[in-house]
Amino acid sequence: MKKFITGNHAVAEAVRLCRTQIVAAYPITPQTPIYEKLSDWEAAGELGGIMMRTESEHSAMAACLSASLAGVRAFTATSSQGLALMHEMLHFASGCRAPVVMACVNRTLAAPWAFWSDQTDSLSQRDTGWIQIYCEDNQEVFDSVIQAFRIAEGVLLPCMVVLEANYISHFMEPIEVPEQEQTDRFLPPVKIPERFDVDNPSFVAPVVSQVQFEAFRHLSYEAMSNALDVIEEVDRDFGDHFGRNYGLVEAVGLDGAELALVTTATITSTARVALAGLREKGHRVGLVKIRVFRPFPTRILREILEPVPRVAVLERNLSLGREGIFCSELKAALVNSEKPHHVQGYLAGMGGTNVDPDLIERVVIDALSRERVSDEPIWMMEKK
């Protein structure tokens, strides 16, 4: 069934179809419509699960992870400050191997106060042990939420589906929404460990020694590494069920390309248009979309970029004192390639400013013509 809905409502639709049992959330712009939509359904008796309207995102995650440990399917959504407030609990959920799913609507982190898209909030949670999937459009958001539950429950790690403020959260697009039975066939009822069994009592998450801590971290590392395969498998299976899939990364027109433009999220859509035009003009430029950020798809990126001498990374986030975070990650992924790459970082769309095809064209032209690669990112700033 086609529905013409916002990205936020796409998230809500997916959460409902996944028979999510507990939703604990706290309002924050621009995530709030997810929370409201689910509340509407709960009020109408159409949600299936229950809502916990916690007094903070921190408590929302506390409730989600403990409910998840009890064995139920739990979801939350947040943005920006809310995500930052949750930070402690993100580590905790991952450390407890609680397969909680979250929708994170990217928004700038204060200060200064603003409400628009910026990926730095979710990327700041890079090391919390969450799987992160960055989505390009409403359909992908919808599909990724459904996939996220199977991935999370399959590897027992929490999973974050990331969508951008405004560009996705509040933009309406037609999306394909499957029937409940169809979804159920792809995502079976929750079957995760029930940790609190009165007939077989145990103490979950006691204090451990140094050596024990190290061993548990290693198991989490293995889980995260293996998650790459699981994500791919789930994505393939999703394709079999619904006729759409996304991969860990997506490569477009890399054959014989002199330059690969690497993007994530909504910039990708714009880049598709800009690059089509550039290729028509004879520029040998391909596109690489990184969809899964954690675990980082190092092997596959190295493989597809192997024949491409120049790489430009265009992104809407910043690690102050370094560069765009995807850029750093990609450089690290390529550092052991046989042939060296020229990787140039570009920052654009920061604070939610528009990244139009023209800007992308300028980036590509710069990257192709540049004699020396700069270690500093190049700011493609909007003129005031």
Add this chain to the structure above:
Amino acid sequence: MVVKAQSRPAEVLRPGHAGCPGCGHAMGMRMVLRALGNRAVVVVVPSCVAVISGPYPYAALNVPMFHSAFEIAAPTAAGISQALKIQGKDDIPVLAFAGDGGTFDIGLQSLSGAADRNEDFIYVCMDNEAYMNTGIQVSSATPRYAWTGTSPMGNTRRKKHIMEIMAAHRIPYAATACIGFADDLTAKVKKAKEMRGTRFLHLLSPCPTGWKMEQHLSPKAAVAAVETNIFPLYEIFGGSEYVINYRSKGLPVETYLSLQGRYRHLRPEDVKSIQAETDRNWEELKRRV
């Protein structure tokens, strides 16, 4: 006299835990848990309770339990409680233990949220009146004048009135209890167990280590706190109906203070001021009944 065998409730707390000798928390946990029974889920958060609960792979409590983060005893309990209901396990109560720091200070917001939603769990604040687990630092449950590592000249603030805060949430049940009055404590846990919604127990459990007193004095100090009206035993139903459970002997506050090294520096006028404050609080409580 030959003592006849008597039937006793099963113990949930096990020996071998890491509590200090004479630990009031261990006594309180033991009393609470044997009244609760082991068909329940227990949440602990960083505090001496968590230390007592045992290091991996050992557990001091024979009950399913979870060691959650410091400030989220209440939402953790709420999450588990909701999950159990979804799974059809409505008969399994969830009980959270948090220290005074985890309740009065860092956990107050999340407790307030859960209490406001009237989430279904029993919350036991194990109050030893300072951050003991981190080595005795002042909390908002530390009484005025009390020494701690971060109030070396004596605490300058009054103890926060947590019971009134909880009463203001209009939760079904809030009660004070202490390890010196075991029957009262047991009865309150059992009463709470039969109720639904957020139930709050403010449990005073003296800490020989942090209060600078001899190891055997925890129960005595608890009794003295009650008998001097420093810590009256009462219940609040629905946030407004107050019931005083025990008419104390109204002993002078020195009876309580003199047991503890943390008050050793008190001047006579300090004692007088504590007495006056205690009397005021007691009169105020009586007015509410």
Add this chain to the structure above:
Amino acid sequence: MSLPDWLNPEKIIPISRGSTTVFKTGTWSGNRPEHREKTSPCRAACPAGNNIPDALFAASQGNFDDALSAFLEESPLPGVCGSVCYHPCETYCNRDKWDGSVHIRTLERAAADYGNAIPIPLANSGERYPVAVVGSGPAGLSAAYHLARMGHPVSVIEARDEAGGLLRFAIPLYRLPQGVFQKDLKRILSLGISINTGEKVGTKKLEEIRAKSSAVFIASGAQRSIKAEIPGLDLEGVLPGLDFLQKVRRSVLTELPGKVVVIGGGNVAVDAARSARRLGADKVEVVCLEQRGDMPAHEREWSDALEEGILFHYGWGPKRFLGKRSRASRVEFAGCTSVFDSKGRFSPSYEEDESLMLDADWVILAIGQVPDISPYRASPLAERGFVQTDPITLATTWEGVFSGGDFVTGPRSVVEAIAAGKRAALSIHCYTLGKPFSEAEERTLLGDGPGFSIHSFFHPREGWDPKSVVRFEDIESLCLDQEARRSLGRLSPVERTTGFHEVDIPLDLREAVQQAGRCFFCGTCTGCDRCFLYCPEVSLLPPDENCSFYRADDAFCKGCAVCAAVCPRGVMTMGEVK
């Protein structure tokens, strides 16, 4: 298919399934609690060594059979003591330092009234030896009772026509109802003791008895009233105190019209005065040498007498009895300036100028009683003019003959007589077996003595330190309830003097349970479980099939001493790891 470790729910996060009992925290400290029962101060103060805590605990549980059984461990006369004892137990009761002592005496009576119990035999593996007891007062009955419990055949010889001595023939009924004594007596006799009444014993008879018995205990009491050399002593209407009381008990005297003057300041004098009041005397006056407050009579008896309208004149000694037609009509007294001489001997001195003249239709002379050793004049017993005994063994100078009670000490209390009888019983038992009594006594001495526990000699009480007496300071007073001692029901003075009804109204059952519940049960574990419950280590083991004590689990006890601190009985005591 087995899951990889990184996905195995049991392995991916720390889940404790083991028990902290792997940590032997007992190594943290060498201090350990010990369950050491001690002696209550009431028991230490009781000459008979009554097991008060056990008895009162049973009573507090509504179990008066066990309460009576506990009293019967040391004394055959709980009904009697429960009625007439001067109760030093209550004076030393730890609760007296809190909110008033426990009504121990009255509760002993309640046990006798409401309980049924057969005295527990004193397990005696030795041989049985026939023992004769002369006198069936409290001392004689006590000795006979305990010897019979040990299995020795006992025969009692009583000069009067009925057993009981002063219990039967002296103590007024308003203090000791006949039924109460009879119930005690019946229980004693149920042990198979034979009593030959109406048989007087003198030197010759004693020799006969001695030949047939392994030992003899003489407890003939102090029954000879002292007759002062006072002019007019032989006037009609002048009666010795004990004779008067006996006549009243035998209903020989049923009324006493006119004015009565009682001379003497002791209990017999007060008993006589109060009896006279009940016989309808118009006026009863008691005259004694001592000043008020120095009278040997018990305070309570004296104040009761005052309430009943009896007048007291202090500091007067009788000078002469005046009569009309050979019948007493007046008594003249001289002022007494001191009762004892500088060496503390009885030697009153008078101020002859001061005199008091009282009208008297009856004069009751109760100035003291002494043992009558005249029947034994020709025996080794009377060599010194009085019966000399070893104060520990009660052995006389005559081999095989023991003596005790008022016959040796002069008039004392009922409970002291009972104590003497008990002492004689164990002493005789040891004598017949050829074992030293001192060792037996040493093992069972309560506190500093002289009371001891005969019961525990035969049934050793494990974990009990009889010499250690619980002080009030040993009890955590913060944990004690406030429940002040209540004054008990008594007849009004008007109700009392219309007859010989018992003055103290016995406790009803509910009240008895309640009053017994006030007992601290000092030194006696009542299984309250506080030590167990308060143990923060869950390592204090409660009594079970294999062990009747609370004890620390050495593996885990951290020696914090909380159990000792919360013990309301002073039983749990800190010691060291054994």
